[in-house]
Amino acid sequence: QVPLVESGGGLVQPGGSLRLSCTVSVNIFAIHAMGWYYQAPGNQREFVAGITRGGRTHYADAVKGRFTITRDNATMSVYLQMNSLRPEDTGIYYCNLWPVPRDDGWGQGTQVTVSS
Numbered sequence: 200q201v202p203l204v205e206s207g208g209g210l211v212q213p214g215g216s217l218r219l220s221c222t223v224s225v226n227i228f229a230i231h232a233m234g235w236y237y238q239a240p241g242n243q244r245e246f247v248a249g250i251t252r253g254g255r256t257h258y259a260d261a262v263k264g265r266f267t268i269t270r271d272n273a274t275m276s277v278y279l280q281m282n283s284l285r286p287e288d289t290g291i292y293y294c295n296l297w298p299v300p301r302d303d304g305w306g307q308g309t310q311v312t313v314s315s
């Protein structure tokens with residue numbers, strides 16, 4: 200299994216911000232694009248944002264202009280800055296390889312709850 204550890208979730212009011220972090224414990228980070236995914240209650244897991252090794256980014260339409268994905272190759276970490284959060288952003292957020300996530304790369308995720 201690929202060790203991917205997500206953190207940074209929490210409870211935030213609509214319009215608030217959170218910054219999610221993901222640390223990769225094995226050296227696949229340097230050769231792979233990475234992505235963030237989320238699973239809303241009762242729904243399937245969906246793509247949120249992806250970033251290539253060189254820093255090119257791609258976003259789901261629902262988060263464009265609000266979320267920003269970045270990566271730190273030195274620390275093998277990928278981040279998701281989430282601004283202007285909405286109740287529909289509520290869910291569990293995961294990181295994994297992108298565009299094809301590994302089946303053994305799904306960690307426990309980090310819970311994001313947007314509610315007043």
